[in-house]
Amino acid sequence: MSQVLDTPPPSTPPATATATTTGEDAAILAARYGLSVSGARPALGDYVRQLWARRHFITAFSTAKLTAQYSKSTLGQLWQVLTPLLNAVVYYLIFGVILGTSKGVPDFIPFLVTGVFVWTFTQSSVMSGVKAISGSMGLVRALHFPRASLPLSYCLQQLQQLLFSMIALIAILLAFGVPPSPSWILVLPALALQSVFNAGLALAMARLGARTPDLNQLMPFILRVWMYLSGVMFSLGDKLAKTDLPPVVQHAVQCNPAAVYIDLMRFALIDSFTRDQLPPHVWAWAVGWALLAGVGGFIYFWKAEETYGRD
Template sequence: MSQPESAVADAQAGGRSGQEPLSKLAKRYGLRRAIARPRFPAYLRQLWERRHFIMTYATSRNVSKYSSSALGQLWQVLTPMLNAAIYFLMFGLILGGAKGIENYPAFLLTGMFVFTYTQRSVTAGAKSISSNLSLIRALHFPRASLPLAYTIQELQQLAISMGVLVVIVMITGEWPTWFWLMIPVVLLMQTMFNVGASLVMARVGSTMRDMNQLLPFIMRTWLYASGVFFSIQDKIVEVVGMPQWVANAMYANPAASYIEFMRDILIRDHEPPVWVWVSCVFWAVFALAFGFWYFWRAEERYGRG
């Protein structure tokens, strides 16, 4: 009789006689729960071992996402540009949001492209567990692979969008400087934040089914609070007349921080507060560390119910 069969037989006999608990039998024969949560370092190691699966899954989703549309991958560039055109008409021209802002087209497009990256990563992460229950129940793998793959998918789409953004910014009169070499650094920090936020929302979305209905309203509020189509300093302090600490709090918003940092790199005359880069570093490190820990804590519960 094999060891597992012997363990089962002993467990049945022990259950009938009441002599030895099942937990002790499992420990004696080296058995463990199939979905037991590994230790955090081991969990990260398992994720690294599955990096090829994560990349392949993200790439395949990216290719298939627009395969049925006539314009295909162009939609990942057209969507933020169309949104930017609407906001330029409404807020820049009709409501006068462009007043006092140098190179408003570059200002607006940079905000839209950067914010859209975070928005789509968080939204996709919130659905990553609930949309893949069949995969989770069929295969054993670190569940964090799914929100990670969704964020990488959005990063792949951003690479094309950033190429278009750089061309548009140059057309509006901005020319490359040495500061443009910082673009990958900003995107790396934003990606770290997006991964952490996606992991948090993946856990929340796996249990709170109504989150997908609330997210559009949350994202719209976040959009308005991030200074995408207006200058936080000019509108909040100088026009509205609110205290400076309100503007500082809005700048500390992670989405606003990455937008302002990217604008500072791409637009010569744009000068956000000097501490914005500190906010970018803080949110990148904190969100990534907390996101992995928070998601890992519920590893055993994903796919149940």
Template sequence: MPETLAPPAPAPAGKPGSGASPDPELRALAERHGLAVSGIRPSLPEYTRQLWRRRHFITAFATAKLTAMYTTAKLGQLWQVITPLLNAGVYYLIFGVLLNTKRGVHDYIPFLVTGVFIFTFLQNSVMAGTRAISGNLGLVRALHFPRACLPISFCLAQLQQLLYSMAVLVVILLGFGQLPTWSWLLAFPALALQFVFNTGLAMIMARLGARTPDLAQLMPFIMRTWMYASGVMFSISVIVQGKHLPGIVVLLLNGNPAAVYIDLMRFALIDSFTAKQLPPHVWAFAGGWALLAGVVGYVYFWKAEERYGRG
């Protein structure tokens, strides 16, 4: 790996060589000896190779963040499961019982818990991504590494947390008579597509949050609004059925990426949630959202690589 050389300080105003560009002779000397400007943004293929070389750091950092998250709590890692279960209990009381959104929905408790767990995965990934750079400035300024390691590792930590919750979800499904079937295997591609979508969105939010840290204060309200429109506590197919809604509204409800991934997981795990309740072309929507968010988020984040931690 070539050595790096920090760019020379600008010369005093009015003297030759003043400005941001180094002296041509110094630049030629540095290039002749294999030196490069420190902190310069690499090409996209090179950036990807650097990320791959640091894959072990990404997984270790994700595991460490997840372990440290609840170290001061007496129940420790159990809160990874207790928190979404408590949220599901609150939503069941308010929406399922008081507002009666469970009407027309079979196996409402597995239906609700699945929606809460999957949306929590999305919400926590976005929130962690928003603070990925602004909340780790010490690490960003002290060490040289591809900054995309941070949002990726945070999303990986959320995926690990979801897997703990999925173990509890399996117990709930078995308790309500949902026996394992071949359709359960569809949960793996659905989770893989959602992870790519979450990571791409987290990278977008990481760049925006690095420039505007106050965005982290606004995101909980945005995510809560998104949750209410994603069919977490109610069935979108039941709401749409029999109502003369404008076509654009139906398209937005069915194409909502959060609703798409939630419905795919429900279809995979719950027998009473059939293909008739899925929006048309659901796998195309899931793959398209993952590809769009993954590619756009990755390139968008990479373009500001040399600016993270400065200013």
């Protein structure tokens, strides 16, 4: 009897060992049944495939947003053309008539309208990107889908709006005596490169806007400075030539992405805007900016995929 009483009880495994074993068992079961952590960031290649699989959603979402944008207005979708046209009229009165920037610029009205339309595409893409995640938090928290679908759909919406505006732009060019020419075909690659640039920039802004809601209030001031540095309302090359800025600074201003895409569109559409007015290696700059913003912005957004909607 004493031997039985003196026998020590069996040892109990430590809690840490139990937890470790349980974690290992869970990992084994997850691997066996193909389970994964909910909301975890997928690999980059898988993420691209998921986005491609949802391309119809991205297109339908952008079209629905574009249709609903002016649904409560009396003129409806006509505002897609009227808004940039009215902006161009305001800029013409202030810069062309009052400040006299039209002097020495052939075909100033086509020159101005082209700049305004192209700039509006970039400006609207950036602003919609800032609000893409923070303004759709209900959708982000309710459904599981690649979050990049939202800023990309907003960019597609802005592209659709630009295409409507291009109809008015072509009418203005013809009305002011700018004849159609083979160079108009260059609009397609220039617009494609700008679209990639805008999409990448919108993705980067979407991540920043999701973390910093105040960015939505700050961006209009940043964009206004960028607009003035991009020659939307005046000939940028002529203005820079009259300054005392070092040549390297002048070249940097001329090669900023907004100025590059505006100049390419003017060169494609307006005969009086000649190759001499383009910055050197303009197509290389256009491709470089598109790749830098498109690839860099996409990866930057993807890196924070699992954080959206969890703050």
